[in-house]
Structures are given as C-alpha cells and as structure tokens.
Amino acid sequence: MRAAxxxxxxxxxxxxxAAMVAALGxxxxxxxxxxxxxxxxxxxxVMLAGLLLGPRRGAEALALFLLLVALGFPLLAGGxxxxxxxxxxxxxxxxxxxxxxxxxxxxxxxxxxxxxxWRGFACALLGGVVVVYxxxxxxLATVGGLTLAQAAIGSAVFLPGDLVKAILAAVIAGIVxxxxxxLQP
Amino acid sequence: MxxxxxxxxxxxxxxxxxxxxxxxxxxxxxAVAAGGPNALVVVAVIVAAAWVRAGIGxxxxxxxxxxxxxxxxxxxLAQVWLRDVPGAALLVAKLAxxxxxxxxxxxxxxxxxxxxTLERVLAPLRRVGVNAEHVxxxxxxxxxxxxxxxxxxxxxxxxxxxxxxxxxxxxxIVPMLIRALREGDDVAEALAARGWAPR
Numbered sequence: 200m201r202a203a204x205x206x207x208x209x210x211x212x213x214x215x216x217a218a219m220v221a222a223l224g225x226x227x228x229x230x231x232x233x234x235x236x237x238x239x240x241x242x243x244x245v246m247l248a249g250l251l252l253g254p255r256r257g258a259e260a261l262a263l264f265l266l267l268v269a270l271g272f273p274l275l276a277g278g279x280x281x282x283x284x285x286x287x288x289x290x291x292x293x294x295x296x297x298x299x300x301x302x303x304x305x306x307x308x309x310x311x312x313x314x315x316x317w318r319g320f321a322c323a324l325l326g327g328v329v330v331v332y333x334x335x336x337x338x339l340a341t342v343g344g345l346t347l348a349q350a351a352i353g354s355a356v357f358l359p360g361d362l363v364k365a366i367l368a369a370v371i372a373g374i375v376x377x378x379x380x381x382l383q384p
Numbered sequence: 385m386x387x388x389x390x391x392x393x394x395x396x397x398x399x400x401x402x403x404x405x406x407x408x409x410x411x412x413x414x415a416v417a418a419g420g421p422n423a424l425v426v427v428a429v430i431v432a433a434a435w436v437r438a439g440i441g442x443x444x445x446x447x448x449x450x451x452x453x454x455x456x457x458x459x460x461l462a463q464v465w466l467r468d469v470p471g472a473a474l475l476v477a478k479l480a481x482x483x484x485x486x487x488x489x490x491x492x493x494x495x496x497x498x499x500x501t502l503e504r505v506l507a508p509l510r511r512v513g514v515n516a517e518h519v520x521x522x523x524x525x526x527x528x529x530x531x532x533x534x535x536x537x538x539x540x541x542x543x544x545x546x547x548x549x550x551x552x553x554x555x556x557i558v559p560m561l562i563r564a565l566r567e568g569d570d571v572a573e574a575l576a577a578r579g580w581a582p583r
Contacts, residue, residue, distance in 0.1 A: 207572040207580070214522050215568035218529035219561065222537045226556065240553065247561070263526050270498045270523070271388035271490045274530065281389040281490030282409065283448035286482040288455050343459040344466070344475050353458060367553055374558050379565055 208381075209256055216252060216260035217267060220244035220296075221274035239276035242331060242361065245296050246323035246368035249303025251375060251382060257300035265296060291338020292331055299326035299334075307372075314376055319369030327368065328361045386530055389444060391491045397438035402497040403504070405489045412485045416478050424474070428481050435488055444491035448483050456480065499523060529568070536563050 223240040244264075248257040264274070273280030275293075284293065303326030310318040332354060340350035376382060412431070415423045435445070449456075456476050463472030499520060506516035540559045541550065549555040 207576040208569050210518075210522060211525065211568045211572040211575065212565065214525035215529050215533075215564050217522075217526040218533040219564055221530050222533035222560070222564075223557070225534065226537065226553070240557070243553075243557070247557075251561075259522075263522055266502075266519075266523060267526055267530070270495045270502075271390050271493070272386055272495070272527075272530070273389055277451055279448075279451050281444075281448065282486035283483045283490060286413070286479075286486040287452045288459060288479060289452070342479065343455075343462065345459070345462055349462060367557075370554055371557050371561065374554070375561050375565075378558070379562050381569065382565065 212252060213256050213259045213263060216244070216248045216257070217263035220248070220261065220264045221267065221272075224274060224276040240364070241276050242296075242299075242327050243364045243368055243371075245299050245331070246303055246327040246365060247372060247375075249300040249305075249326050250307050250319055250322060250368060250372035252300075252304060253308055254301045254304030257304040258297040261296040261300045265293060268293075288339055288342045289335065290342075292335035294338070295331045295334030299330040302326040302330045314373060316369050316373060319372050320365055323365040323368040323372075324362075327365055328358070331361075386527070388495045389447070389487075389490045390494055391438075391440040391444055393439055393492065395438045395440075395492070397434050397488070398492045400492075402493045402501040405493055406501065409485055409489050413482060416482050416485075421474055424478055424481060427485070428477075431481065431485050431488060435484075438488065438492050440491050444487050445484055448487040449480060452479075452483065525571075529564075532567060533560075533564055536560055536567070 220241060223244040226240045245261055248260045251257075252260060268274050268280045268284060269282055271281050275284060284290065303322045306322040306325050307314075307319065310322065332351075336347060336350045336354055339345065339354065340347050343350065345353075412427050416427055456479060459479070460472045460476045463475055503516045503520045506514055506519055510516065537556075537560050540563070541556055543559075544550055544552070544555045547555075
C-alpha cells in the first residue's frame with residue numbers, strides 16, 4: 200500500500216515543486232550587505248528540488264517549471280515569462296535548471312542516509328552553482344559575442360548570493376527531511 | 385487562474401495557429417542569427433507589421449525588454465570596446481528583434497493552444513518513453529498548484545511576521561515546503577482513489 204501510494208505521490212510532487220519554484224520567485228528578495236544585486240530565491244528552488252526529490256523528479260519539476268514559463272505564465276522572478284525569456288542573452292542560466300536539479304539530486308542520493316549540512320551544501324553548490332554557471336556563462340558569451348572570461352566576470356556579481364542560497368538550501372533540506380519523513384523514498 | 389502574458393484579441397495574428405507561429409519564431413531565429421543586417425531588417429519589418437495588426441499595444445514588448453535592458457547595455461558596451469559601434473549596434477538589435485518575435489508569439493497565443501500544440505508535437509515521442517498525456521496532465525496539475533503555493537507562501541509569511549521572523553528565509557520556506565508537500569500528497573491520494581494511473 201505504501202509503495203502504491205508513493206507511485207502516485209512522486210508525479211504529483213513534480214507538479215508541486217514546479218509551482219514551488221514559481222512561488223519562491225515572489226518571495227521578497229533576500230537582502231545581502233555589500234552586494235548591490237538583489238538575490239531572488241528561484242535558484243534556491245532548483246537546489247531544493249534536487250535535495251528533496253532526487254535527480255529524476257527534481258529535473259522533471261524544473262523542466263515543468265520552464266514549460267509553464269514557455270507556455271506564457273509570468274512565473275520568473277520579476278514577473279517575467281513567455282517565450283521571450285528564452286530568446287534573451289541570459290537564457291542559459293534558465294535552461295540549466297533541470298540539469299542543475301539533476302546534478303544536485305544525483306549527488307544527494309549518495310548522501311541520503313547520512314545527511315549532514317556540509318554534504319547538502321556541497322550538493323547544492325554542484326547543481327545550483329557549478330552546473331548553472333556551466334550553462335549560463337558559455338551561452339552568454341556566445342549570444343553576447345563575449346569571451347568566456349568576460350561573461351564569467353559579468354556573472355560573478357551573482358556568486359555571493361548563490362553561495363548564500365546554497366547554505367539556505369542545505370539548512371532547509373535538512374529540516375524538511377526531518378520534518379516530513381514521508382519524503383524518504 | 386493566473387494571468388498569462390497572453391493579451392486577448394481577435395486580430396488575424398491571434399487567429400494564426402500556435403504551431404505556425406512557433407514555426408515562424410524558429411525560422412526568424414535562424415534567419416536573424418545566421419543572416420546579416422539585411423535579414424535583420426526584413427524580419428524587423430515583418431514583426432513590426434504583425435505587431436501593429438495584432439493591436440496589442442507596446443506593453444508586451446516593453447515588459448519583455450525592460451528586464452534585459454541592463455544586460456543588453458552591458459553587451460553593447462563590451463562590443464564597442466571589443467569591436468566597433470556598428471557591430472555592437474547590430475548584435476544588440478539582433479537580440480532585441482529576437483526577443484520581440486518571441487514576445488509577439490507569446491502575447492498572441494493562448495496557453496491552451498500552446499499546450500495543445502505541445503501535446504501534438506510530443507505524441508510521436510511515445511516510442512522513446514515520452515508520454516504526451518502525462519506531460520499535459522502534470523502541466524495542468526502544476527498550473528493548479530501555482531495559486532495554491534502563492535496562497536500558502538503569503539499565509540506563512542504573515543504568520544512569521546506575527547512572530548517577528550519576517551527576515552528569516554528559513555522560517556518562511558520550511559513551513560511553506562512542508563504544507564505544499566502535504567497538500568500534494570493529499571491530491572495524490574485523491575487521484576489514486578479516483579483511479580488515476582500515472583504512466
């Protein structure tokens with residue numbers, strides 16, 4: 200019975216997390232001292248999807264989120280949406296989301312039984328920072344006619360915010376795993 | 385129901401099928417990316433004419449371009465520094481026109497038409513394990529969850545403000561996640577009871 204109900208819960212959680220990433224986009228921006236760029240919580244949703252749903256469901260959730268945006272819902276932070284966001288120079292950072300969630304989920308599968316803050320943090324960094332930048336920076340360089348170094352320097356302003364989000368994701372995933380044991384596969 | 389970037393209307397542009405508009409978008413993307421200034425001018429004129437016919441006003445264009453303004457200006461300045469002013473202007477104009485075409489398609493096509501087209505495009509992929517109906521079902525389910533999650537988020541933030549925790553992202557997100565997961569599991573239960581079979 201338990202196994203049967205999980206086959207239903209999994210796909211529904213994919214839809215729940217796609218909506219969750221949208222809801223994180225309207226959270227008030229997390230204020231950071233020193234850095235002028237306001238950070239939004241949307242990539243936090245990418246990291247959380249990987250940490251809490253695992254690689255496959257996490258990637259599906261983010262692909263579904265991008266699909267909602269492409270269909271025309273303005274769910275990206277700042278109320279952006281529609282096909283035009285995929286035509287812009289920073290589209291690579293978006294396209295990366297499902298792959299980032301998959302990477303974080305893949306890594307977190309290996310630490311699931313003995314979850315610890317620093318492990319969750321490392322998993323969140325791998326997907327939410329390494330993979331996201333690995334897509335976003337070359338894309339920006341290609342579309343904007345820049346060298347990789349220039350695109351990387353331009354993207355570096357978001358790095359402190361992303362590190363904060365990886366810390367938050369690891370803390371939140373730890374609490375939610377303890378507070379919602381039904382999540383355990 | 386949430387608002388989409390679709391701008392209601394009954395123009396000839398609105399009535400063109402979603403599939404045709406998406407094909408047009410793909411074709412212009414290739415033409416703009418691979419072509420020179422001439423191709424760009426042709427595409428820009430076509431899009432401007434279609435935009436006027438659609439009668440949707442300048443708002444969708446403004447809403448699409450404004451969030452990208454900073455990055456487009458940065459690219460322009462970098463290109464001026466790397467190459468020359470005409471080259472920089474051409475590249476930024478190409479990007480802006482591409483964004484405009486995409487914005488036009490999204491502003492004149494209903495979400496339901498987009499989804500229907502997607503279902504039709506995915507249907508032949510059944511052989512490689514993609515179930516178009518499953519994708520469409522999850523999409524509709526997610527559309528249903530978005531307002532629910534916005535509501536849960538607002539309620540949690542209000543509750544944490546009463547506790548003086550409005551500056552703590554953890555205190556905002558943890559209860560939101562747990563409530564959302566619980567609501568999702570309830571829906572899964574209900575779907576199971578009604579005989580829904582995932583894949």
